[in-house]
Amino acid sequence: MRASKNMASSCNEKLDELRRGPWTLDEDNLLIHYITCHGEGRWNSLAKSSGLKRTGKSCRLRWLNYLKPDVKHGNLTPQEQLLILELHSKWGNRWSKIAQNLPGRTDNEIKNYWRTKVQKQARHLKIDSNSKIFVEALRHFLVPRLLEKGGPSPSSSSTSTSTMEAIQNNLNSQSQDKQIPMEKASSNSNIYSSNPKSIMFPYTPETSLQSNGYIVDYNNFDVVSFNPLNAQEFHSNDASTFEFEMAEVDWMNNDLADDTFWNMDELWQFKK
């Protein structure tokens, strides 16, 4: 009895010794120094031998996600965002697999990007981020904008038959190797509506976007969306669509063109 009590308290003491929460500069230095001298691997023994009062798991995570020299810090570039969107549409939440295709980026960072930026937009639109409609929205609305902001050239794309490449090829063929504003580039493409500032999205009935005959509830979104003038076309087509209006921004000439990163909110900015 006493022995088991002693054992329990001993275990608790050991657990109490382990630090949790944010890493201090000293801990970081200790971990870097230890790995520099001894290399990675065997995280549990590393944690013990290094003198860090952390679990092996914690050390591994800190090293791989933050301290490792080849880990990139800072915002994702448009090219990286494009790749994430494309690879996620292929593989879903296989973050580590996606991260393998983005040198210097960690699965954690990509996962956070997806949850904080992409899923936020899905919530905003009241669309399930795993739904087909949202994937289509990304492909037809966000991808062209990312391409405009500096997406990869076709030769550098790792997804040769991807939607984004198809879109880019479309844009390239129409712009004859020079970037042109989307409304021009899209004039002959069936994913865009006749309204130069609008894009037609495939519409699926399970979405929550219908209310009072409109696809978007104006009371809840700042998305402008369904254009009643298109209602006839909408109802007459099997491949139903709905319409978003692009934000009133001069995408080619404004200051954003110089940014290496811009946030998703800008891309998904909708007119009230």
Place this chain on the structure above:
DNA sequence: AAAAGGTGCAACCGCGACCTG
């Protein structure tokens, strides 16, 4: 100026796969 609410991200947790003796 301060409180409340929202956001982003580092870190933790649980679990399954893999390794090793």
Place this chain on the structure above:
DNA sequence: TCAGGTCGCGGTTGCACCTTT
């Protein structure tokens, strides 16, 4: 073959910081 240890992945949480009221 099997059991215990370790690793890696994906989901979740906690908190600092920012924005709004």
